[in-house]
Amino acid sequence: MITARIVFCWVVLFFALPGIAQELLTFSSTLNQTRYQNLIEELRCPKCQNQNLADSASGIAVDLREQVHQMIEANKSDQEIVDYMVARYGEFVLYRPIHSSATFLLWYGPFILLGIGLFTFVLVVMANRKKRGAKL
Amino acid sequence: MTMRHRLIKKALLFIPLVLFLILGIAFYSQLGKNTQYMPSALIGQKVPAFNLISLNSDQIITQDDLPNTPYLINFWGTWCPACHVEHPFLTTLADDGVVIVGIDYKDEKALAKQWLEEKGDPYLMVLMDEIGHFGVDMGITGAPETFVVNSSGAIVYRLQGVVSESNWSTIQGYLK
Structure with missing residues (x-):
């Protein structure tokens, strides 16, 4: 019985590991979740400049990920979210620069x-x- | 082969050297620059709209309540080590009559009040940005950060890091 419990605990722990890296977020659809992942990989963290929002653990990156999540769930388009970031942090945050x-x-x-x-x-x-x- | 042809051929041999020199000059001019420097996207714009609670009076303050004279917006927090370093210099600035609006960024009210009581309050007013939304609207990346707003209400300069004796002359140049 005790071994069964220990095995159960280990199994739970192994499933928990990937969840530690980022905040736990819930999405209303898998499409939204995919859009979120794509966006935070395309947007550059303004604090630690060689990382994208997905990789960075800095405070501002956490806030901006939260913002992206909120805007996606509020049915904003990808372009609106990118424009929002550019208006505040400049074209600097785009890993894919605008053609100009x-x-x-x-x-x-x-x-x-x-x-x-x-x-x-x-x-x-x-x-x-x-x-x-x-x-x- | 004519003389002219030979000269052109010799000149062509110098192309790699010229390219090397151009690249050398381009790279050399970048040496020693602050790699963390990031221009603010808000330069030339008005301070974005906000509704923040004043630390001193518990009133809601909006962008309409900002001063009409040139002033600084200083983001700080009791959790921020560099803000401890910056604080005494802000106090001397305030004593010299510089108007500073403080934004207590992602902080707790009690801690902020205690900080100002212990260290002195150089701010005209302190607004609480507890969740950091106003910080994002201003495009800040951390604390301390300082913006210069001129007499027509436009943001003209942003400094990431500590305001000090060494960079004050630059900041002062924008404060008009």
């Missing part, structure tokens, strides 16, 4: 560099061919 003139290089710089690389590559190959052709 300031972020143009960030988004398209790699493709521009790739284009320059390809262009140079073709130019060099063509020049080498010409040289070889002249030699032959």
